[in-house]
Amino acid sequence: MSQSPLSDSSEELVHADHHRLRVLRVREGRIEAAELNDCVAEETPIALEYNGISHATMLATPSDLEDFALGFSLTEGIVDGVSDVRGMDLRQECNGIVVELEISSACAARLRERRRAMAGRTGCGLCGVETLCEVLRPVPAVAGGQTVRIGAVLQAMRGMRARQSLHDITGATHAAGWADGHGKVALVREDVGRHNALDKLVGALARAGLNATPGMMLVSSRASFEMVQKAAMAGVGVLAAVSAPTALAVSVAQRANVALLGFLRQDDATIYTHPERILP
Known part of the structure; x- marks a missing residue:
């Protein structure tokens, strides 16, 4: 992995965040005769891989993807800090983009254990309860009382x-x-x-x-x-x-x-x- 999430790279894949097309407007119940230019937001499958293992795929606007991958990793508790992400690459694949992250060994081991626990309970009678516990995971209280x-x-x-x-x-x-x-x-x-x-x-x-x-x-x-x-x-x-x-x-x-x-x-x-x- 060659790119660091802490710095921008000119080699990063660049994708348009919107698409231009021709449309017809309806005004006061009537379809206007002339086509007009319009813009629609792009929505692209984005897959996140950690140390070569696919973890999640989401539909997202294909801009600021390094921010997205790092932020997702932090808010989902996959990594504890920026220093746990050792490298990041973007790869075009099929109709989407794969973000390859290299994370620390400790974080990778924790993620593997988490994935094994989730896979192990999918066939049990209490899987719904345990899945809810995973979704509603406890989060640390924000320190201080900023006003x-x-x-x-x-x-x-x-x-x-x-x-x-x-x-x-x-x-x-x-x-x-x-x-x-x-x-x-x-x-x-x-x-x-x-x-x-x-x-x-x-x-x-x-x-x-x-x-x-x-x-x-x-x-x-x-x-x-x-x-x-x-x-x-x-x-x-x-x-x-x-x-x-x-x-x-x-x-x-x-x-x-x-x-x-x-x-x-x-x-x-x-x-x-x-x-x-x-x-x-």
């Missing part, structure tokens, strides 16, 4: 929306952003999948060395429990969503010491957990 002003959170959400360039031309992608405690947006990542966008953001934070810096995460979607889990695994204690959280997301956020906000629209928001950390 932010509600004005900074609202400002950050507006700042992220202004940087959703792929959404602006396709209308089909979610975004995840990171802002400092003053509401200044530093990073935004987009993808057709909301989980993928957040994984890309986590990877970008780690590669930029910002994962230990106090700040907040923003998502242009609802806040499911997986989104809260990923924020907590990244050590970010404030998560703000455009839409609503689920009951499970609120429960996980409370336990993980994540201040969770939803329905961020214009100057409005709803605070669901740890309201003492959201200041006027």
Whole structure:
């Protein structure tokens, strides 16, 4: 493996994140006569391999794939830190892209054991219960009790929306952003999948060395429990969503010491957990 996830490489496969085509518009119930140019977001199978073993395949927008692979590895607990990823290569295959990661021996052994445990219980009578335990895995509580002003959170959400360039031309992608405690947006990542966008953001934070810096995460979607889990695994204690959280997301956020906000629209928001950390 020749490429490091900590540095960009000119040899990285470059794929368009959107596709242009001709369409017909319908206005007021009538089909317009002339075709127009339009853009649709790309959705590509992305396979992740760890030390030569295939682990997961997802449909994602084929941009920022090194961020995506690193972020997924961190939020899923496959690796503990950036240094556990020794190399990364991208390979075109069939109709998708394979991301080959070389991880430390300790992390690889842990992943193999995890895969064996999952395979061993698929035929048992209690496999559904045990699978739920795997999905709802405990996540470490975010250290500290960072406080932010509600004005900074609202400002950050507006700042992220202004940087959703792929959404602006396709209308089909979610975004995840990171802002400092003053509401200044530093990073935004987009993808057709909301989980993928957040994984890309986590990877970008780690590669930029910002994962230990106090700040907040923003998502242009609802806040499911997986989104809260990923924020907590990244050590970010404030998560703000455009839409609503689920009951499970609120429960996980409370336990993980994540201040969770939803329905961020214009100057409005709803605070669901740890309201003492959201200041006027």
